[in-house]
Amino acid sequence: MTEPPQSSLRDRALLPARLVEGYEAFLGGRFRREQDRYRQLAQRGQSPKILLIGCCDSRVSPEVIFDAHPGEIFVVRNIANLVPPYAPDAEYHGTSAALEYAIGVLHVAHVVVMGHASCGGVRAYVEQFADPNRALAPGDFIGRWISLLAPAAGKLGPRTEPVEIYAERLGHAAILGTLANLRSFPYVAENERAGRLSLHGAYFGVADGRLYGLDEASGAFHPVAARAHAEALAEPRF
DSSP states (O other): OOOOOOOOHHHHSOOOOOHHHHHHHHHHHHHHHHHHHHHHHHOOOOOOEEEEEEEOOOTHHHHHTTTOOOOOEEEEEEGGGOOOOOOOOOSSSHHHHHHHHHHHOOOOOOEEEETTOOHHHHHHHHHHHGGGGGOOOOHHHHHHGGGGGGHHHHHHHHHOOHHHHHHHHHHHHHHHHHHHHTTTSHHHHHHHHHSEEEEEEEEEEEOOEEEEEEEETEEEEEESSSSHHHOOOOOOOO
């Protein structure tokens, strides 16, 4: 295997060295293999069938988890993979705008809300009630944003278990809450009723790489590709 070319000092001044090195590896690997695909995407535009709403957490990259090719998944990432209720007002709504574009322009067939274990946003919400000294100010952007977790927390009731366990339960409940918020958007509800759009919930385990899918009828999360996951853990890593 050939070594990637050495980055110039100028390149490293323009961008962090890690990004320059990664870009060089991309050019020598994936871009070389998928150059025709990139060219076609540039000429024809994108037509992904899936919108995935995930968390900003650097450990949970949807493109990596789902081994996605360029143009396959339209991804929206924010703190704690939340969607606010439909609110057509004069404020700025980045997540809502992306949702509108994915459904109204790209005509995606699926919307997946993917939460994950050890989510810092969910944990922050829990800790602000467990420890008043760590409370986030409601005027802060983060505090205001994670207040969207309040309805899900209300359905769980008062916390009676350790913060870690409750935060995981809240992470699951928040996905159900986000799906409910999605359905408050008229065009989401309309497309779902017409059979043109399906909504899904998913949950990813950072430590073990296990993926769960939501059965909305029961509210339970079930392992996805359990056999492949078991085989991956059984194979020697080195």
